[in-house]
Amino acid sequence: MTAAEPAVDNIIDDLRVRCSEGALSEFEIAMYNKRAQNLLNSMPIIAYCALGILGFIEKNETKMRKNHLESIRLATETRRLPGLFMFNFGCSLCGMGYAEEGADYLFKAYEHDKTNLRHLNSAIIGAYQADDQRLDYLLEQWAKLNEGEPHPIVEEIEDAEEALEALKSIETEGTVSWKQVKAECKLQ
Incomplete structure (x- = not known):
């Protein structure tokens, strides 16, 4: 027995x-x-x-x-499942303010299981927080696994880029209308 x-x-x-x-x-x-x-x-x-x-x-x-x-x-x-334990360490590191190191472990976790959307999602968020160069690669992987659907962070990135452009126009032109600010920042 x-x-x-x-x-x-x-x-x-x-x-x-x-x-x-x-x-x-x-x-x-x-x-x-x-x-x-x-x-x-x-x-x-x-x-x-x-x-x-x-x-x-x-x-x-x-x-x-x-x-x-x-x-x-x-x-x-x-x-x-070492990827699972790398994932947990990466999350803890990011939570303690070590975004770059956390992003590395989240990426390693994703590399261990490239079909795990939870690991990929966290790797994307970690890479975004750490301003990590692997972000574009991870976003491409997300789209591949999600039938071309972009990750929600893509819209955040685009909104931030539009807001920066609006701020740049203020710097170069000196002023900008409230209507333009609302339009650029997608405010109601």
């Missing part, structure tokens, strides 16, 4: 959902830390990733980096 596989703990998804609802209390953070610690022997990759996310939530950069990197190392060694 073979031993039963341990039940999968969805702590990472639970953290993601709970964080989307607002700030965690100290009690909740302690509860999730204990839950992650209890997973270190049975599911170390997931445990380290959860501890990395908790480091981000606690604004503890050392804890965030150390644990995310350990989850990536273990996932890479065992070939267990």
Whole structure:
């Protein structure tokens, strides 16, 4: 008789959902830390990733980096979806203000699974925040995977470029009419 596989703990998804609802209390953070610690022997990759996310939530950069990197190392060694753990690290880095480094990990996550729209979407947002040169490539990939539909950020980029053009005309002409500003910025 073979031993039963341990039940999968969805702590990472639970953290993601709970964080989307607002700030965690100290009690909740302690509860999730204990839950992650209890997973270190049975599911170390997931445990380290959860501890990395908790480091981000606690604004503890050392804890965030150390644990995310350990989850990536273990996932890479065992070939267990390293892109997923790179994705989580990239999100934590961007959230802590390290946009360029975060964009690199989000790009690596996308490279591991080029059909994962969630990873591609985050890589696009990360590249945009970091003013990363890979943004155009990622936007092309988005359009290919979405039957030619551009990513929503394209409209944001175009709106920002139009606003910059309006500002440039103010600099060169000295003044601009309110009607032109409203038209250029697509205001009502």
